[in-house]
Amino acid sequence: MSTTTASDQLLVRPKRADARRNYEKVLSAAREAFLEGGEDTSLEEIARRAGVGIGTLYRHFPNRQALLEALYAGEVEELSRSAAELDAKEPWDALSLWFERFIAYLATKRALAGELLNYMDKDAPLFAASRASMFAAGEPLLKRAQEAGVVRPDVEFGEILQMVMGIGKIPTADPAQTEHMLRIALDGLRYRPQD
């Protein structure tokens, strides 16, 4: 254990060049396959597209879920970052716009999203990072809207997130319909039982 190498290498083990290359090949083959093909593309098919053996695929991604998660991670982060630029807008607009983007994102990556949501169902811990990222980005928007009095105070961010995901997960021929449903559901956030 005479690791005299640089200290920063302790966490990130230097992978072999071919390993790094194959990792990327699999990832991009998977992205491509999920986008164009069905959501149920087999891992064997993905390995073939990537030009690697199935064993190699599994070396990098211990199971289907892990591969999905790896694909997902980058996108979620991007989505989360996009919350920052909404700070300038009105509290309500910021919140609803962000969710609209989220839905739009789900729509684009329907196949991917479907799979992910499926796994999210039964094995949440794997998505802890992504979830945390979503919370970090979206929760402040909600809080701001609630403090501004434009959103009812009795809702939590997690609830809304799940609601929106549920709506987004529904496959519809017409994307506009999904957006319509989202808008209605979000309007529920500002309903006041004034009676």
Added chain:
Amino acid sequence: MSTTTASDQLLVRPKRADARRNYEKVLSAAREAFLEGGEDTSLEEIARRAGVGIGTLYRHFPNRQALLEALYAGEVEELSRSAAELDAKEPWDALSLWFERFIAYLATKRALAGELLNYMDKDAPLFAASRASMFAAGEPLLKRAQEAGVVRPDVEFGEILQMVMGIGKIPTADPAQTEHMLRIALDGLRYRPQD
């Protein structure tokens, strides 16, 4: 226009006694298995529980989907019928109560519902009957609420149904949370952009 009742009998050929018996055995074994076990109980397991061969199961239900549909049909009808007794209530209460029952139903039969919704996604035609039944029961409730002015006029029943299904499909540790989300989403139905 209505279907000729006489011709209906042409479709129902007298089945052999053992066939009828096995049909029921499979159906009840499936119901039991899906309720207690996971949603991914294999058809082989169901056949074993029913005490029939896998071939027999497939004779009666050409595929997994068909079995689910058969299980589902009865329940949906019951749910639909329950709309009738809501006529006496206030338009809004009737509508929201009915959807609450729907959600509750989905919660009870989570496994079943999950499977069904999955199949509904990609192969709607099979569910034409069930869908029609839901529409027949629920759409009048919506219309009534809209005419009474307690629900925004720019929504269609199909949309709401999908929205509710999406929310219902989300697995949550706490059923109360699902109900909360439903209530929020439904409140969106009566939001007025009156500001």
Added chain:
DNA sequence: TACGATACGGAGGGTCCCTCCGTTTGTCAA
């Protein structure tokens, strides 16, 4: 160059859905 660590790849085990077809059983006319 030589050698150990690392990574590759695909055969194969286990599971599942569904089909096919030889065998069994219910039904009914004689």
Added chain:
DNA sequence: TTGACAAACGGAGGGACCCTCCGTATCGTA
């Protein structure tokens, strides 16, 4: 009651998929 035949049964097995295991090839370094 009996015999014959359509109807129904049951399970072996094909095909697809996920994932594991391990002998082989390759990389990086001394």
